[in-house]
Amino acid sequence: MNLTFLGHACFLLDDGTCRVLTDPYLTENPLAPVKPDKVEADYICVTHGHGDHIGDTAQIARRTGARICCPVELGSAVFAPQGLDTIPANLGGTCKLPFGSVKLVPALHGSGVPGCLSCGFLFEIGGKKIYHAGDTALISDMALLAEEDIDVALLPIGNVYTMGPKDALRAVKMIRPKLVVPMHYNTFPLIVQDPNAFAEAVIASGFQAAVLEPGQTFSL
Template identity: 45%
Template sequence: MLEIRYLGHSAVWLSDGKTKVIIDPFLTGNPLAAASVAEVQADLILITHAHGDHFGDAVALSKKGGVVVSTFEIATYAEKHGAKSIPMNIGGTYRFEGGWLKWTPAWHSSSFPDGTYGGMPMGVILELGGKRIYHAGDTALFSDMRLLGEVGLDLAFLPIGDHFTMGPEDALKALDLLKPKKVVPIHYNTFPPIRQDGEAFAQKARERGVEGHALKPGGVLVLE
């Protein structure tokens, strides 16, 4: 069983009852955040790229006991600011008790708010609780998503905000390539340029044979 909590924007918390994982923990300063740093505990803190709305509270969460796992550039930057980290890169696999994660390509950019280079942007495939999850990070549509789907995805988190990432139409095309059982839209409605109708996207996903869930910040999805 895998419990998933959507914390707003692209922040997702997952737990199989033993290992707790958070992806892109943008909580402080996020107008839609469903939790504060004080309320979140994570063993692994996965960062897809260095932009402030994704790196977010990585260091603060690491100081509570978690480990930042990301590109070499992001991991070493986090270490310099007091975090524990595991430096990786695209294509690399990290195995831990009860699961594994593998970094995938993403088409975007990656730099910290202070201008420091953050390495290549990434997505991640995570196996936890016997389920396989794909978090696309910030990305445009790309045809190699078909290869990512070959692992057999139980759930995909896809950005639909447009403007900075793919929008709803391209995210639906991504479903045709990835073929996940379920999809949750992310990276929308946080700021005016990325206003979208998450429920409309979820309905169109269902029409394509994919179970769509437009979770509100704080919403929970359990995969049995």
């Protein structure tokens, strides 16, 4: 089970059979290590409708045939009108897919699409549980994730648009994952953060953390 960081909130989850891509913001991301025409995916999971999360979803889906999993209103408003294959779901719902499953979990953030909610994703893939928080503030619902025995939590730390390092550390203490990987930082001047300092704080609190450079793969 490989986890590759492609910058911002974009990760590629690969269990050797299925490739799952999240929030593929690549073309306009100065830190992205690859262009969208070099990324392969079977599924693309999009947390909400802001441009730095929709990103290159349509281009990649057309080329690869990937199905798009996202909140139902986002699919109806953005992807279905383009003739793309969507998997409509909503908060609390779990989609059973060939690699395992993906559950849409709450995130507190603007959606970018009227009437739509933002979400995070809880993946079961390759025998692991991976939580992608999406763009979110710190929310008390994260405490419920402690019951999930999460292997990896992908948490935003950029501040301004999402929770910052201090609130992300509070989230770690609620979620209690085996490993924490920071995301959504340093892409823009307003969200510049020190991921290594965050990782040190996570470790000092009794948890494990890994800072991935864009393009780096972590094997679980």
